[in-house]
Amino acid sequence: MDWLSTTRQAFALLFSGDAGLWAIIFVSLKVSLLAMLIAAPAAIGIGYLLATASFRGRKLLIQLNQGLLASPTVVVGLILYLLLSRQGIFGSLHLLFTRKAMILGQIIIALPVLVAFTLSAVQGADPRVQETTLSLGASRLRAALTTLTEVRFGVMAAIFSAFGRVVSEIGCSLMVGGNIAGFTRNIPTAIALETSKGEFAEGIALGFMLLAVALVVNFSLAFLQGEGGLK
DSSP states (O other): OOHHHHHHHHHHHHHTTOHHHHHHHHHHHHHHHHHHHHHHHHHHHHHHHHHHOOOTTHHHHHHHHHHHHTOOHHHHHHHHHHHHSTTSTTGGGOOTTSHHHHHHHHHHHHHHHHHHHHHHHHHTSOHHHHHHHHHTTOOHHHHHHHHHHHTHHHHHHHHHHHHHHHHHOOHHHHHHHTTOTTTTOOHHHHHHHHHHTTOHHHHHHHHHHHHHHHHHHHHHHHHHHTHHHHO
């Protein structure tokens, strides 16, 4: 195989505005961004509560969340497939092989990452921040927002890390999305399909795009964190 020629073809596809290629990129970004918009507020709230509240079962929940961090995405996809299939509990919703199912899967994948990073960030915060805010008469919600503002760089890291994981995962998207052209085919599933067919140019083009997304995510985090993020 002439890799130089194939790479040239890949870049030609990217810059030619190939409709099929950019449709795949659009699906991938749309699904992952929607999943993050839904998952982030709830997960950050859960992470904050686990870091600050004291209740029975708290340690068990933290350990469970840590365990979920290492869960293979294909297992998440398999469980969702069984739940959403015609014989599954939620089969009547007809969500299998839709973008909604992909979003649901990515929400589940993103949650433990967001919770773990937020938990760690809040635990590392100065406890006097919350105590001072409450002593000044602020509500618990206001105190929580103040604390999260103080640890905003950690929360940003949570969001960007979770997005990086979901936008590049393939197992769950393939299981519940079905890799349907123009509908549920995203960047990772398309790369797997095209390379298996020997269409390396399109696979490389999509690989470069996925790498570009990862670099943008990392540079954005460093930029938002300022000089501290570049050290």
